[in-house]
Amino acid sequence: MKQPQEQPATPTRNSGYIQAFLAYLLWGVLPIVFAYYMTAHPVDLLAWRVVLALGVTLVAISCMRGAWKRLGTAMKTRRDHLLLILAGHLIVINWAMYIYAVATNRVLEASLGYFINPVVTIVLGVVILKERLRALQWAAVIVSFIAVIILTVEYGRLPWISLTLAFSFAFYSLVKNKTGPSVDSLTGLTVETLWLSVPSTVWLILASMGLLGTAGGIGVFETFDTVQSVTLPVVGLVTVIPLVLFAAAAARLPLSTVGMFQYIAPIAQFLFGYFVFHEAMSTGRWIGFILVWVAVIILIADVLRQIRQNPKLRITTSQTAREEPVDYTS
Secondary structure, eight states, rough: OOOOOOOOHHHHHHHHHHHHHHHHHHHHHHHHHHHHHTTSSSSHHHHOOOOOHHHHHHHHHSSSSSSHHHHHHHOHHHHHHHHHHHHHHHHHHHHHHHHHHHHTHHHHHHHHHHHHHHHHHHHHHHHTOOOOHHHHHHHHHHHHHHHHHHHHHHHHHHOOOHHHHHHHHHHHHHHHHGGGGOOHHHHHHHHHHHHHHHHHHHHHHHHHHSSSSSGGGGGGGGOOOOHHHHTTTHHHHHHHHHHHHHHHHHTTBHHHHHHHHGGGGHHHHIIIIIIIIOOOOOHHHHHHHHHHHHHHHHHHHHHHHHHHHHHGGBBBHHOOSSSSOOTTOO
């Protein structure tokens, strides 16, 4: 039987590779970004991230054809609206835990969370969606479970930062999947941050008045130098830009290919944690991390095997979506 040939590289596909790489690379450098602004209280930084992300998304959709109409549709569709509110609560837990990890010098533990996130997603698929696992997926789950046990013994506690990051993002992905292609990523993030911006703004105002025991909020600029004050909007940009790049890449590349790029972010986070923040890695932690990396390799091998056996997996999201991909360049 004649084997299906790989699609030749095209300018569109090549731009997709670049967009996917940049999206995950930007997610990978977040520890450096947040560490730079860590003179602020972590909760203040979280609140600013929400408010600034909303500002960036509103500017972005103002520059796109039909974006306001899509936003209005998402707000009026009760099911999608409620799902996005739930998604917003899940993602803010993820954001809060990530900022906490940077503030407490636990970037390595944060990177671990994103390494095991695909495994957690698989487990949720079994428990909630009643999916059946293939042999290699079972192997990855078992190896990851052993790694968590080893790291629990090593830390003297559950690696709760890693697990919170992994489970919050896995549930977030599950909820977002329920909205389907009827709500694009940017519209979804706009609705999510719109609701989150209300308590975030209240926090910033109360903190500015000194009612929360922090000299922060809008007054956070008193703790910043000039460069920090001027560049604070970067916190919103690094939240939205990777999402836009990811959505653009997903419309140009096979889903399986985009999935391969996801490990760039935790690899970058691990490198920053170890080489830049000089976080300690004992022998037990190395063993735990190596086992997680083995699980990741098993998952990648499983994906590649499925692609070889089923060429239909090479299709792109734009070929399967129920609507045309969003034009982010208009």
